[in-house]
Structure formats: structure tokens, C-alpha cells
Amino acid sequence: MSQEDIYSEYSFLLEKTSRRIKQYAQKKFTEFDFGVTVDQWMVLKQLYPSSNINQSELAEITFKGTPTLTRIVDLLCAKGLTERIVDCNDRRKCQVHLTASGKRKVEEMKPKVSQIRKAAWNSLSRDDFEHFKHVLHTIYQNLAV
Amino acid sequence: MSQEDIYSEYSFLLEKTSRRIKQYAQKKFTEFDFGVTVDQWMVLKQLYPSSNINQSELAEITFKGTPTLTRIVDLLCAKGLTERIVDCNDRRKCQVHLTASGKRKVEEMKPKVSQIRKAAWNSLSRDDFEHFKHVLHTIYQNLAV
DNA sequence: TAGCAATAATTATTATAGCAATTAATTGGG
DNA sequence: CCCAATTAATTGCTATAATAATTATTGCTA
Numbered sequence: 001m002s003q004e005d006i007y008s009e010y011s012f013l014l015e016k017t018s019r020r021i022k023q024y025a026q027k028k029f030t031e032f033d034f035g036v037t038v039d040q041w042m043v044l045k046q047l048y049p050s051s052n053i054n055q056s057e058l059a060e061i062t063f064k065g066t067p068t069l070t071r072i073v074d075l076l077c078a079k080g081l082t083e084r085i086v087d088c089n090d091r092r093k094c095q096v097h098l099t100a101s102g103k104r105k106v107e108e109m110k111p112k113v114s115q116i117r118k119a120a121w122n123s124l125s126r127d128d129f130e131h132f133k134h135v136l137h138t139i140y141q142n143l144a145v
Numbered sequence: 146m147s148q149e150d151i152y153s154e155y156s157f158l159l160e161k162t163s164r165r166i167k168q169y170a171q172k173k174f175t176e177f178d179f180g181v182t183v184d185q186w187m188v189l190k191q192l193y194p195s196s197n198i199n200q201s202e203l204a205e206i207t208f209k210g211t212p213t214l215t216r217i218v219d220l221l222c223a224k225g226l227t228e229r230i231v232d233c234n235d236r237r238k239c240q241v242h243l244t245a246s247g248k249r250k251v252e253e254m255k256p257k258v259s260q261i262r263k264a265a266w267n268s269l270s271r272d273d274f275e276h277f278k279h280v281l282h283t284i285y286q287n288l289a290v
Numbered sequence: 291t292a293g294c295a296a297t298a299a300t301t302a303t304t305a306t307a308g309c310a311a312t313t314a315a316t317t318g319g320g
Numbered sequence: 321c322c323c324a325a326t327t328a329a330t331t332g333c334t335a336t337a338a339t340a341a342t343t344a345t346t347g348c349t350a
Contacts, residue, residue: 007262010274011166012187016208017281018163019337021156024288026338039306042157056328063161068306070330075305092315092328117152120284128280129155135277136162139265143169164307171308184336201298213336215300220335237298237345 021120028116034109035079039064041113043072044081047098048106054093081105166265173261179254180224184209186258188217189226192243193251199238226250 025038036044042062046053053061059069073096076082081102087093098106121129170183181189187207191198198206204214218241221227226247232238243251266274 005259005262006274007266008259010266010278011170011262012208013278013281014159014166015163017284018160019208020285020288021159023338025156037305054328063157063164064306065308066329067308067331071306090316090328094329114150114153117150117156120287121152121155122283122287124280124283128276128283131273131276132155132280133158135269135273136158138267138269138273139162140165142265142267143165168308182335199298209336210338211299212301212338216336232298235298235346239299 024119025113025116032112034105036076036081036105036109040072040076041109043069044076044098044102044106045110045113047082047096048103048110050098052095054087054095056093058096076102169264170258170261177257179250181221181226181250181254185217185221186254188214189221189243189247189251190255190258192227192241193248193255195243197240199232199240201238203241221247 022038029036029038029041034041043058043064046058046061055069055073056066058064058073059066062069064072073082073084073094077084080099082096083099085095085097087095124132167183174181174183174186179186188203188209191203191206200214200218201211203209203218204211207214209217218227218229218239222229225244227241228244230240230242232240269277
């Protein structure tokens with residue numbers, strides 16, 4: 001393997017780890033019978049306890065594209081967890097709100113998700129975290145648009 | 146934000162970074178007109194210069210599921226870059242080989258991909274890399290099946 | 291050796307990622 | 321005020337991720 005290819009290896013290891021974290025979380029979500037996917041949860045939790053956020057802003061915050069976000073909101077609405085409300089001041093925009101059922105869902109899931117997320121980071125020190133965060137932010141900046 | 150939620154934040158930052166790395170690579174792949182996706186490349190490069198690897202093994206190495214791998218190989222074969230050869234000793238298995246065209250494609254891409262991959266890791270030190278690798282491996286182990 | 295379990299690959303289905311194009315609504319300049 | 325450019329959301333399309341089910345083949349064992 002050429003010396004240059006170590007960067008391909010790092011990229012691959014990073015992707016594998018990220019995917020494993022999501023696989024683990026999704027497995028637990030299924031075991032707990034949450035009835036939503038990890039990605040749907042990422043959107044759902046932004047709306048709690050309430051918010052006047054529209055879909056473009058939601059897409060930005062969750063690092064998703066607007067087409068993907070449209071479809072996730074479709075699914076969340078179909079499950080009765082959210083509803084779309086057209087912005088009175090700009091009828092192009094859709095506010096997304098939690099329903100009462102959606103609010104209960106978030107309250108039920110929140111502490112459990114925190115526990116699930118914790119598992120990945122066992123036996124890592126505060127120093128590890130800081131260093132890790134520094135590297136990720138650096139990469140993120142290096143590739144900034 | 147509860148203290149527990151820092152782990153959700155780390156997970157999110159990791160996923161965002163991983164996705165940005167792939168977005169950047171795919172953008173460059175398109176600019177260079179490679180004619181394959183980043184994921185197709187991940188499979189293709191395993192076959193160079195030659196190999197007697199079957200699809201299950203390829204899936205394992207590339208951290209993909211066998212259904213995904215089947216479809217990627219379908220696409221690579223449709224592009225004339227690979228071909229399937231049934232294993233004479235076990236007719237359930239498919240060896241995947243590079244065609245002459247596939248071999249040239251890998252040779253053309255390899256150095257350019259190395260350069261592309263390098264961009265993410267600018268201004269990071271050897272110590273950063275080692276520390277980072279340690280954290281990723283620890284997470285990977287923590288979530289081992 | 292007949293039959294059953296295990297394995298490799300594929301197919302089907304649902305969800306997400308990303309790009310391009312479309313629709314509807316708004317804004318700004320002449 | 322009208323039209324062109326912009327913006328928000330949606331739709332269509334292809335590719336990847338993941339699970340479940342199916343098919344074909346092989347291996348094991350009673």
C-alpha cells in the first residue's frame with residue numbers, strides 16, 4: 001500500500017465506524033420497538049418541546065437534503081407524530097410541529113436514546129474526546145464548501 | 146442539553162464528517178469524470194491487480210451487505226469493468242475479476258484518488274492520526290457484535 | 291444415500307442520499 | 321404594477337443500506 005493510501009484507509013475506518021454506530025443504534029431502536037428509524041429520530045427530537053422551524057431549517061440542522069427531509073416528514077406525519085402547518089407570512093414555508101402523540105414519543109425515547117448512544121464511547125477519556133472532536137472539526141473545515 | 150446527550154452529539158458529528166468526506170470525494174469523482182461512484186471504487190480497487198475473491202469476501206472487506214454488493218457488481222459488470230466467474234469447486238460462489246478495461250480504470254484512478262483522499266487530513270499531525278485511530282478502533286470494539 | 295442444515299448469491303421491499311427538474315409563492319427592479 | 325429572479329417544497333430518478341425471503345448448491349449425518 002502506497003504511503004498516500006493511508007488517507008484512504010483513514011477515510012474508510014471513519015466511515016465504517018460511523019456506520020457501525022448507526023447500525024448499533026438502529027438495532028436498539030428496533031429492540032425497544034420505538035417505531036421510528038434513527039434518522040427519523042434525528043428530525044423528531046429537533047421539534048421538542050416545540051418549535052417554529054420550517055423544513056429548510058430542519059434540513060440544515062440535521063445535515064440532510066431537502067428532498068430527504070420532505071420524505072422523512074411525510075413518514076412522521078403518516079405515523080401521527082408531526083404535522084405540517086403553512087407559514088401565514090410566507091406560504092412557501094412549512095412549519096413542522098409535534099402532535100401530542102409525537103411529544104409523548106420524544107419524552108419516552110429521549111432518556112433511552114441517551115443511554116444507547118453512550119455505549120459507543122465506553123472507556124474513552126475526556127482527553128480522547130477533545131482530541132477526537134478537534135480532528136473531526138479540522139476535517140470538516142478542510143472540506144468546507 | 147443533558148450531559149448524556151454529548152454522546153449523541155459526538156455520534157452526529159462523526160456521521161456528518163463521514164458524509165462530508167464522501168460528498169467531497171464524489172464531487173471530485175464527478176469532476177474527473179471517472180464514471181464510477183465512490184462506493185463502486187471501494188469494490189473495484191480490491192480486485193487490482195488480480196484476485197480470486199468471491200462476493201461474500203468482497204462484502205466483508207468493503208463493509209457492505211451482500212445484497213448491496215450484488216448490485217454494485219451488477220453495475221460494474223454493466224460498465225464492462227468486471228466479470229463474474231463461477232467457482233469450479235463450489236458453484237454457489239462467484240469470483241469477481243477485473244476486465245482489461247477495469248484494470249486500466251484502476252490504474253488511471255488510483256493516484257488521483259489518493260490525492261483526493263488526502264485533502265481531508267490537511268494540517269493534522271501524526272499524533273492526531275494515531276490518537277484518532279485509537280478512538281475509532283475503541284468505538285468499533287465497543288459495538289462489536 | 292436420502293434428507294436436512296448451512297452457505298452463496300440473488301431478489302424484494304423500505305428507507306436514506308443526492309442530483310435535477312418542477313411547482314408555488316415571494317421579492318426586487320424597471 | 322409587472323415580470324424576472326429567487327426561494328421553499330415537492331417529485332422523479334439512481335444509488336446505497338439493511339432486513340427478510342428465495343434459489344441453488346454443498347456438506348453433514350442418520
